Every structure is written in structure tokens, then in C-alpha cells.
Amino acid sequence: MKIGLFADAHYSSQELTCGKRRNRRSLGKLREAYSYFARQQCGLAISLGDLIDKNGSHALDVRCLEEVSEVIAASGIETVCIMGNHDAFTFNREAYYGILGGCEPADRTVDGLRLMFPDTCFFRSGERYTPAGGDWTDCFLPAQDAFLSALSGSETPAAVFLHHNIDPSVPENHRLYNADALFRGIDCSKKVKTVFQGHYHPGRRIRHGDVLYVTLPAMCENENAFFVFDTLDPGEM
Ligand SMILES: [Fe+2]
Known part of the structure; x- marks a missing residue:
């Protein structure tokens, strides 16, 4: 199955924020992304x-x-x-997925590839992000052990999709508080083919051992920042 991917649309009514985010333009870019995904016959978008x-x-x-x-x-x-942090600092989960009319992540297996969606909108205290906001650099996956044992307890190869960064080559302030432990666990599991991340707007593509780490460039700062991943070729992008 082909899967359409994009990250960091940061859609709002603002013309320009942070000197480089073209927030308002992202709605048109989303339409372009979905028409590309339709032409590519994607069965899923993330x-x-x-x-x-x-x-x-x-x-x-x-x-x-x-x-x-x-x-x-x-x-x-x-x-x-x-x-992502901007979503969770604006809406609670119920309101977010209520307005989206679904779209809630749930692990599944497609073409023998397990798709996993760990939720990283938590402070290192273990508290979930809320619309009260907080420090965007304080990010954490509290379900680390459950995530890693789900990987090691299965023979099925996996692709991991998350907002924040595990890739050790991404600047420290974008990486999860427990990124190093997750990186080691992913490496040791020998199950993960690709890790897809957002959050770090310049984007990055790098292979660490057997695992391809792809950080998608932000839609709000780039043209044509939408991509297609094929579950039949899970170690490539
Ligand atoms: Fe983010």
C-alpha cells in the first residue's frame, strides 16, 4: 500500500510567523498534497x-x-x-479528534508491515500536554517500555511514525527526553525498517545501522513537502 505523508502544516490565519512559517498557505498545500496522494493511489495518509x-x-x-x-x-x-506539540497546546485529544471526525492513530499491519504511532505529547514528568501549554522542548514517550516490548515481542517488521525526534543527528532540543533509550531499543529489536518524524522543520534523512530515519521537511516552510511511502519497500523512501 502507498501511504501519503506530510508534517508540520502549522495552518492558521496568520500570513507569516517565526519569519519563515507561511501558515495560511498550508491549506492550499494540503489540497495539493491530497491530490498528489490520490494520483499516486494512496490507501492511507498520515x-x-x-x-x-x-x-x-x-x-x-x-x-x-x-x-x-x-x-x-x-x-x-x-x-x-x-x-504534535502545537496541536496539543491548542486542543485536548477529545476536541482534536472530535473536530477531525476520527483520524485517531491505532497500530495496524499492512502488507506484513506493522505501522506504529507512539504518542509523544507528554512532558518528562509523564503528564500529557494540555492547551495550557508549556515548554516545547520538554517532550517524552512515557510508554517507552510498552512500545519497546511490543517491538521485541513480535516477529513482524515495523515502521514507526511519531511527531518528535529520536534520530540522534537531530538537534538535542527537538529530541525526546528518552530518545537515546528509544534509539538503542529500536536498534536492538532488529524489527524497525523506518522511523518517520516531524517537528524538526529543515527535515533530515539518515540511515543508522539497519534503520532509515526520515524527518519530513515542514509543509509550512517548503513547497511540495508531501511524500509517498510504499509498505512493500519499507526500508526506502
Ligand atoms: Fe512540533
């Missing part, structure tokens, strides 16, 4: 998080997420939306 950005008014935040939801629904392509 957003790697930070679909939206804050507007300064929660009513506008809701409207922006509704507009994204309309693009997804019109595509007819099943979509999984992983929450």
Missing part, C-alpha cells in the same frame, strides 16, 4: 503532527481545524493524524 498553529482566538483555532478536516474528508483517503 499527518506527522502540528497540523495547526494558534490564531490568538480559540474560535479561529476551531475554524482552522474544521477547514483542515474538510480537506481530509473531501479527499476520501483514510487519514491518521498524529498530534
Whole structure:
């Protein structure tokens, strides 16, 4: 199965933020992404998080997420939306997936490849991110042991999709607090073919041992920042 991928749309009503995020343009880019995914006959699309950005008014935040939801629904392509820090600092899980009308990540196996979606919107204290916000560099996967034992307890090869970064070559302030332990566990499991991440906007593609780490370049800062992954060729992209 072909899977369409994108990350860090940061859609909002703002024209430009942080000097380089073209927030408002992302809705059109999402339409372009989905029309490309349709031409490629993708059976699934995955957003790697930070679909939206804050507007300064929660009513506008809701409207922006509704507009994204309309693009997804019109595509007819099943979509999984992983929450990123900007999503989780704007909406709680229930509200986010309620407005999106589904799209909640759930592990599954496609073409003999297990797709895993660890939720990393947690502080290192183990508390889940909330719309109260917090330090964006404080990110953590509290379910580390469950995630790693799920990998080692199965013979099925896997691809991992998450918002934050495990790749040791990504700057430290973007990496999970327990990234080193996850990196070692993934390496030792010998099950993971590819790890897909968002969050680090320049993007990166690097192989560490047998595992390909792909950080998608941010949609809000780039043109044509949408990609297709084939589950029949899981170690390549
Ligand atoms: Fe992020």
C-alpha cells in the first residue's frame, strides 16, 4: 500500500510567523498534497503532527481545524493524524479528534508491515500536554517500555511514525527526553525498517545501522513537502 505523508502544516490565519512559517498557505498545500496522494493511489495518509498553529482566538483555532478536516474528508483517503506539540497546546485529544471526525492513530499491519504511532505529547514528568501549554522542548514517550516490548515481542517488521525526534543527528532540543533509550531499543529489536518524524522543520534523512530515519521537511516552510511511502519497500523512501 502507498501511504501519503506530510508534517508540520502549522495552518492558521496568520500570513507569516517565526519569519519563515507561511501558515495560511498550508491549506492550499494540503489540497495539493491530497491530490498528489490520490494520483499516486494512496490507501492511507498520515499527518506527522502540528497540523495547526494558534490564531490568538480559540474560535479561529476551531475554524482552522474544521477547514483542515474538510480537506481530509473531501479527499476520501483514510487519514491518521498524529498530534504534535502545537496541536496539543491548542486542543485536548477529545476536541482534536472530535473536530477531525476520527483520524485517531491505532497500530495496524499492512502488507506484513506493522505501522506504529507512539504518542509523544507528554512532558518528562509523564503528564500529557494540555492547551495550557508549556515548554516545547520538554517532550517524552512515557510508554517507552510498552512500545519497546511490543517491538521485541513480535516477529513482524515495523515502521514507526511519531511527531518528535529520536534520530540522534537531530538537534538535542527537538529530541525526546528518552530518545537515546528509544534509539538503542529500536536498534536492538532488529524489527524497525523506518522511523518517520516531524517537528524538526529543515527535515533530515539518515540511515543508522539497519534503520532509515526520515524527518519530513515542514509543509509550512517548503513547497511540495508531501511524500509517498510504499509498505512493500519499507526500508526506502
Ligand atoms: Fe512540533
